[in-house]
Amino acid sequence: MVLWPFVVFFVIVLIIPVGMLLLSHVLGQRHNEHATGSPYESGIVSEGSANVRFSVKFYLTAMFFVIFDLEAVFIFSWAVAVREVGWAGYIEILIFTAILVATLVYLWRLGALDWSPKQRGERS
């Protein structure tokens, strides 16, 4: 069994980051001035806190994008092989789309697609 290349590999993998960290720790310069802690040391002084609360709707939108847009990937892959997979593939992709539609119906009824919070408040 030829294990030693892996051992060497692992050792190197360990040595490089640890070495870099150590080197910068030892050799690197240090300074502590007025603006050291601020995000843009050389630019505009930042204003306010970084912990801004975005409206939760942005996350929802992002998630819906992930859910529905990425599913397109599967449909693309089916489209490429549409002749090879034949009717069976067609039915499968139909079922797949049907489940997606069902999910959409669910989200719609849940009120996840309503933009204005007022309506959602009424519903729940």
Added chain:
Amino acid sequence: MLPLLIVTAAAVVVMLAISIKRSHLLAVWLTLVGLAAAFFSLWIVAPLTPIQVTPLLIVDGYALFYMGLILAATFVTVILAYGYLENQSGYREELYVLILVAALGSVVLVASSHFVSFFLGLEVLSVALYAMSAYLCARKPPLEAGLKYLVLAAASAAFLLFGMALVYAQLGTMQFGQIAAMLSGGACYSKALLLPGIALIITGIGFKLAVVPFHMWTPDVYEGAPAPVTAFIATVSKGAMVALLLRYFYETGMQHLGSVFLVFSIIAIASMIAGNLLALFQNNVKRILAYSSIAHLGYVLVAFLAGGTRAAEAVTFYLVAYFITTLGAFGVVSVLSNGERDADVLDDYRGLFWRRPVLAGIFTLMLLSLAGIPLTAGFVGKFFLVAAGASSALWGLIFTLIVTSVIGLFYYLRILVALYAPPAETGEAAPAGGLPALSRGGSYVLAALSVLLVWVGVYPAPILDAVQRAVSTLRLF
């Protein structure tokens, strides 16, 4: 294939039903009907087996048996969840969709004969479980549990995937059957990639089984997750993984590799010792059960290591017993839980016998079964495990099993002592107007589980026959 389709369809139907009319009862009924239909479709499918459905899934007697087990356990979980969620406010119906999806993942796992379906099933199961553990997101512990589970499970899935990639890189196949052929055919391969690959796969599996040293998440998740979900994690998720473990290692013959054997022996011994010892220091019933489940998986591994048909039977039988027992134990916890928190502190159970003798009796039965005392399924199960180990002369493992299970007895007795302690005369007075009523479904389920427990404990022959027939379809290497 039919059961899988039914479960999938049930999940979609329940989801649509929720979007049309939000009704707790309706969602539960649809879920139960779906599960029951899937369960009975097993008999429709049975004459056709074994069939290979695409290279990914194999539906044989073994898979059908485990599917039945998983579907039945899910059925019980749903009934328990109904009683549990009745006390909760907020959206309740989605949990059933999640449970169905998780069951789907488990069912895929037990029928998997390919790395792809292995991973697919695992992820379908895991993703649903994240949401299930954190389902009561208004409380802190479930959130913590969900988050912990998410982070650790994702990490372990990455390990698993990497391991599969390494094995694939070495052998050029992801099918269990072909791996077996490669390993036995004396094909020229080096172990340099294979062994790290297997090790990483074991990591992934070990995480799901919660064996030492991959057990860190267990107590927190068990404690935090709502009681019915905990029951589900403890039974269905682990059971599906054990089924896969058996199929994967037995069909490929990997457990004959010396280093794999060694690793599993260490894991088994460490799990038995650590699980039982750590449980001694807990005061939370859910945590005690969590640690005890770690130990129980250690026991299972002892028989798993013995190898051969009888060992596979012992493991499968033990899982049946373990399913009944664990569902019962967490069922009691969930029946006693109220709208604010789960009944998980030892003090919640103090003097339970004098307040609710039947419920305490059921809990006693479950604990005795976990401890492996006769008349319960746990006894027969443990007997078979020890017999399997003894037939392969794994004395070291068996002695560890014996000694640690006596340690384990100690904390089961602690709970028992609390159950039968004299009721606190002073202190907080009993709630006016008698005790709150228990959910009817939950009570029936618990009664049924107790009867089953004793029946299997006294007359295990029918179950053993079924197990034997199921395991005989496993192509042992």
Added chain:
Amino acid sequence: MILVWLIVILLVAGVLAGFAGRVNTLWPRVISLVAVSIDFVLSLILWSENSSRVQLFPQRKWIEQVDWTWIPRFGIHFHLAMDGLSLLLIVLTFLLGIMSVLISWKEIQKGVGFFHFNLMWILAGILGVFLAVDLFLFYFAWELMLVPMYFLIAIWGHERRIYAAVKFFLFTQLSGLLMLIAILTLYFTHHRETGVYSFEYKDLLGTVLTPHTAMLVMLGFFVAFAVKLPMFPFHTWLPDAHTEAPTAGSVILAGLLLKTGAYGMLRFVVPLFPDAAHAFAPVAMTLAVIGIVYGAVLAFGQTDLKRLVAYTSVSHLGFVLLGIFAWNELALQGALIGMIAHGISTGALFMLVGGLQERTHTREMDRLKGLWATVPVMSGTMLFFALASIGLPGLGDFVGEFLTLLGTYRVSIGLTLVAAIGILISTLYALKVIQRALHGPNTHEWSIPDLGARELLIMIPMMLILLWLGLYPQPVLRTFEPAMHKLQEYAKPHPVLTLNPSVRALSYNGRLPEIKGK
């Protein structure tokens, strides 16, 4: 079939009593009493029917038996069988069972239904132990009797009940699991030799083990039974459990549970592993003698009456163990009579101490001075049983100890001598009880009721039985005789073994008929 009924009656009565306890406190007692009485009568009928039959058919394997397939995959049978030895112990079981129900009539007022449920199930478990000849079934029953006993101690016991109950459970469970490994080793060895999976006692009797394995497996059994017995280094659970248990619990512990250990030695350890047991006998007998003396000395040192009685059990069971490992006719008879007599005399002592505690709420001898004047009948009864327990000629214990010593004398004179010293010490503790607790002026001014009708109803039959055993033990010995000869026949030292399996099988006349060919 009657054997199954004996057990089923108890199990059903237990469940009924458990439910009846929700209605009132009288029904569980009545149900239990009736059930045990029916069983007692049945066992007496069995005895009287068979007292002639066992003599007439010495070749019959068992007096009664039931054999049902239970788990075919593992060759497990539900096989109950009874010979003279089991029969006697069963009669004792039901007798003490009746007494336990009666003695709890007043003492137990809390959770009456559940108490009787446990009581009945312990008796059923003990019955299972005495009757099982399938080793799996035996182990099943062996473990089954622990749980109700645990509850009995942990719920209805005295001050340190939890500690005592847990200790009892852990000790017996660990040793039981060791026995499980031993059983399985035997089972798989038997399978390797014959290709048959069987837990059947008769099948396993002929199993040939290498001397080393035989010794280890024998020790697995031995430890399990020695803990129950209890033999000297394993006895530490006993004083705690006996002291903390409620009276009925103590009676059953001392009278029956300890006997299961002795029964196991007789039935399994020596016949299954004759060579190993023979090699081990000097060690076992030495430990037994140490137990005799040690138990007696410790009993003398106690101030707690119940603890004192508990330690005397260690001493008495030492005699039983001595007799078993001396393994000749006299010694075995002595061990048997010793077992039965000890069950009755110690059981009665526990009942009396329990009665005293019920009346005075103490077990400390110093606080119990001068009771004779107040409760003459009770004191007299106590004197009787104390004298029985030290082996007064004419009472049962004397016969047991005398026969044991006679039998042991043929094996080892030294051990006999030391054991006899143990008897001497036992007179010391008996006198101590009488002097400290009963005699003297009534300085604490106790005025308590004497034995009532119910208690007399318990005590008088037990006195009569002890007298009968002491004066005319012949019926008991005659019932035991065929069983004893069978056991001795099984335990004949094996012929010299060679390592070649085929030769080994051939040298084994009669044990492996399918190889020998007919």
